[in-house]
Amino acid sequence: MRTLNVALGERAYPIRIGRGLLDDPTLITPYLKKPRVVVVTNDVVAPLYLQRLTEALSAAGVTVAATVLPDGEAHKNWETLNLVFDDLLRSRCERSTTLIALGGGVVGDMGGFAAATYQRGMPFIQVPTTLLSQVDSSVGGKTAINHPLGKNMIGAFYQPRLVLADVDTLDTLPDRELSAGLAEVIKYGLIRDPDFFLWLEQNIERLRARETDALEYAIERSCANKAEVVVADETEQGVRALLNLGHTFGHAIEAGMGYGAWLHGEAVAAGTLMAAELSRRLGWLSTTDVARIEDIHRRAGLPAHGPELPVDRYLDLMASDKKVEGGRLRLVLLETIGRAVIHDGASVADISAAIRARGQ
Amino acid sequence: MRTLNVALGERAYPIRIGRGLLDDPTLITPYLKKPRVVVVTNDVVAPLYLQRLTEALSAAGVTVAATVLPDGEAHKNWETLNLVFDDLLRSRCERSTTLIALGGGVVGDMGGFAAATYQRGMPFIQVPTTLLSQVDSSVGGKTAINHPLGKNMIGAFYQPRLVLADVDTLDTLPDRELSAGLAEVIKYGLIRDPDFFLWLEQNIERLRARETDALEYAIERSCANKAEVVVADETEQGVRALLNLGHTFGHAIEAGMGYGAWLHGEAVAAGTLMAAELSRRLGWLSTTDVARIEDIHRRAGLPAHGPELPVDRYLDLMASDKKVEGGRLRLVLLETIGRAVIHDGASVADISAAIRARGQ
Numbered sequence: 182m183r184t185l186n187v188a189l190g191e192r193a194y195p196i197r198i199g200r201g202l203l204d205d206p207t208l209i210t211p212y213l214k215k216p217r218v219v220v221v222t223n224d225v226v227a228p229l230y231l232q233r234l235t236e237a238l239s240a241a242g243v244t245v246a247a248t249v250l251p252d253g254e255a256h257k258n259w260e261t262l263n264l265v266f267d268d269l270l271r272s273r274c275e276r277s278t279t280l281i282a283l284g285g286g287v288v289g290d291m292g293g294f295a296a297a298t299y300q301r302g303m304p305f306i307q308v309p310t311t312l313l314s315q316v317d318s319s320v321g322g323k324t325a326i327n328h329p330l331g332k333n334m335i336g337a338f339y340q341p342r343l344v345l346a347d348v349d350t351l352d353t354l355p356d357r358e359l360s361a362g363l364a365e366v367i368k369y370g371l372i373r374d375p376d377f378f379l380w381l382e383q384n385i386e387r388l389r390a391r392e393t394d395a396l397e398y399a400i401e402r403s404c405a406n407k408a409e410v411v412v413a414d415e416t417e418q419g420v421r422a423l424l425n426l427g428h429t430f431g432h433a434i435e436a437g438m439g440y441g442a443w444l445h446g447e448a449v450a451a452g453t454l455m456a457a458e459l460s461r462r463l464g465w466l467s468t469t470d471v472a473r474i475e476d477i478h479r480r481a482g483l484p485a486h487g488p489e490l491p492v493d494r495y496l497d498l499m500a501s502d503k504k505v506e507g508g509r510l511r512l513v514l515l516e517t518i519g520r521a522v523i524h525d526g527a528s529v530a531d532i533s534a535a536i537r538a539r540g541q
Numbered sequence: 542m543r544t545l546n547v548a549l550g551e552r553a554y555p556i557r558i559g560r561g562l563l564d565d566p567t568l569i570t571p572y573l574k575k576p577r578v579v580v581v582t583n584d585v586v587a588p589l590y591l592q593r594l595t596e597a598l599s600a601a602g603v604t605v606a607a608t609v610l611p612d613g614e615a616h617k618n619w620e621t622l623n624l625v626f627d628d629l630l631r632s633r634c635e636r637s638t639t640l641i642a643l644g645g646g647v648v649g650d651m652g653g654f655a656a657a658t659y660q661r662g663m664p665f666i667q668v669p670t671t672l673l674s675q676v677d678s679s680v681g682g683k684t685a686i687n688h689p690l691g692k693n694m695i696g697a698f699y700q701p702r703l704v705l706a707d708v709d710t711l712d713t714l715p716d717r718e719l720s721a722g723l724a725e726v727i728k729y730g731l732i733r734d735p736d737f738f739l740w741l742e743q744n745i746e747r748l749r750a751r752e753t754d755a756l757e758y759a760i761e762r763s764c765a766n767k768a769e770v771v772v773a774d775e776t777e778q779g780v781r782a783l784l785n786l787g788h789t790f791g792h793a794i795e796a797g798m799g800y801g802a803w804l805h806g807e808a809v810a811a812g813t814l815m816a817a818e819l820s821r822r823l824g825w826l827s828t829t830d831v832a833r834i835e836d837i838h839r840r841a842g843l844p845a846h847g848p849e850l851p852v853d854r855y856l857d858l859m860a861s862d863k864k865v866e867g868g869r870l871r872l873v874l875l876e877t878i879g880r881a882v883i884h885d886g887a888s889v890a891d892i893s894a895a896i897r898a899r900g901q
Binding site: 263266267273297301302323324328330331333337338416417501 | 860861
């Protein structure tokens with residue numbers, strides 16, 4: 182088991198990475214205020230892992246209840262969140278009860294937001310079961326639900342007390358979702374870790390084959406990169422925005438196609454290629470750089486082009502994204518492979534050309 | 542103008558108390574990140590004060606939009622909150638836009654929760670227009686909405702950047718609401734400030750007559766008391782719970798009668814008399830103490846008895862309040878006038894007897 186510490190002062194917490202973690206309640210019990218937990222999960226993950234987690238905790242004397250949500254980004258909304266509140270209130274959970282989010286990014290986002298707001302805050306533990314959530318959404322305390330007018334528009338910064346990334350859970354992950362997780366892994370190499378990008382160019386097939394060593398290393402290194410950024414800028418006033426490489430384009434794809442049609446990682450992959458293309462047009466990346474970025478995405482099983490969506494629709498959706506300041510679009514672009522910058526000087530013509538170059 | 546500082550470290554903020562504050566934009570503009578604000582108010586307050594605030598800010602070069610909510614505790618729910626999110630998103634407000642809550646406790650709670658969660662947090666200013674919100678809900682960062690199964694069950698701790706308590710706005714406050722505010726003023730005397738309780742016994746009629754000096758003094762002293770408690774315990778892990786004197790009984794009254802039938806302050810007044818009666822039964826307060834407490838409430842225009850509601854209904858509603866730990870009811874009781882304690886040892890029989898003694 183590998184352990185990484187997210188050094189957020191009094192909100193510091195450990196991330197544990199390894200196999201068999203779900204079966205070891207002693208990893209969890211030291212972080213409970215009272216021996217009572219509510220597990221928030223979904224109807225895909227529950228049949229696979231809920232019983233294992235429940236039995237392990239029950240054997241350790243912890244009272245366990247569960248709320249099973251419908252699976253999918255399309256359900257990341259107030260109505261579904263209210264199922265959690267209804268259960269918490271009906272079973273009269275106290276604010277000393279701990280909420281455990283068992284599932285992917287949607288479960289983590291909703292479970293985290295429920296924990297952040299139920300009785301103004303209850304303790305929270307993340308047990309991410311997808312590669313995407315293990316390397317990205319479980320680190321950094323961002324929680325949210327979607328609004329019909331925008332993704333992640335309602336949420337909170339709320340740190341978990343513990344993250345357990347059990348690599349076992351990746352064994353049942355569909356190939357498409359594994360690839361979607363790799364999009365965020367590749368991102369860390371692109372924005373701030375050129376050595377990791379080189380490692381990924383050499384090892385991407387080992388990750389797709391789910392080799393334990395490779396997965397544990399990639400998860401740890403991704404989380405370490407994210408944790409460093411989050412510690413430097415917990416509430417995204419500055420450098421944390423660099424983590425959004427490809428996300429402004431990507432969010433437009435997700436919203437434009439209807440949440441759930443494209444996986445978040447797939448949209449980020451296509452968005453990253455758009456950001457790379459725009460960076461090339463600004464004279465920062467070479468054609469070779471863009472080809473390397475396209476190549477690693479293809480080998481990871483990810484799309485290198487966006488869906489059929491009019492450029493105007495992209496621009497409109499991007500304008501309502503959170504990354505707008507003073508009416509100018511602030512984009513994360515690449516100065517080189519391994520170094521990202523925030524740039525608000527790209528012309529609409531260049532942005533449109535980059536979208537078109539990477540459109541269907 | 543009086544100024545009080547709430548010393549919450551990097552979340553510190555000033556409370557300004559006086560007349561004519563709404564007309565002076567220089568009190569507000571130093572606290573804006575960008576010259577753009579959204580005022581959240583309700584359909585009772587808007588006709589009275591929205592134009593004044595808007596004109597003052599506009600003259601200072603601030604872009605002002607407004608969201609007018611229906612008035613009343615019955616609307617403190619997700620559906621109404623969503624009107625704020627809809628407006629913020631439709632007008633593409635950025636997270637650098639400041640939300641100003643102009644109104645009473647409900648507007649402050651909802652505006653604050655909207656600010657806490659819109660794009661995971663936007664700057665927030667409170668302009669409380671009722672005595673209750675000036676002395677209580679605008680200080681301390683508690684924000685929330687109600688859930689059908691419980692009051693204030695979904696919320697966040699989120700501090701404003703500034704509180705402007707303009708005493709002018711009390712001139713239009715109905716007598717009944719002024720009295721409701723006095724319930725919380727009296728509370729500070731009872732739980733931690735015996736000298737202030739004596740002052741109130743001498744000056745309660747001056748407050749009901751809305752004499753400026755008396756109001757400013759009572760607001761400042763109330764806020765100072767609350768601020769001291771909040772600074773000692775921002776997220777209510779300990780002493781902050783003392784502020785809930787009368788509230789567990791009071792919340793049962795509000796929920797049991799249907800939100801809005803009893804004003805919050807009226808319910809707290811009746812609840813405080815129940816807590817006083819229970820404190821007498823435990824041998825802490827004398828009969829004379831209870832009579833003094835009843836007298837000041839009556840002179841403040843407040844009920845000294847609860848509504849017709851079965852004792853079992855009280856107990857059931859109180860059990861689902863947030864003040865339950867380990868299944869035992871934690872009540873705020875009075876050791877003496879001026880000193881409150883948290884007590885979880887009262888028997889159901891004694892609690893029931895206290896409710897009955899102060900029932901209709």
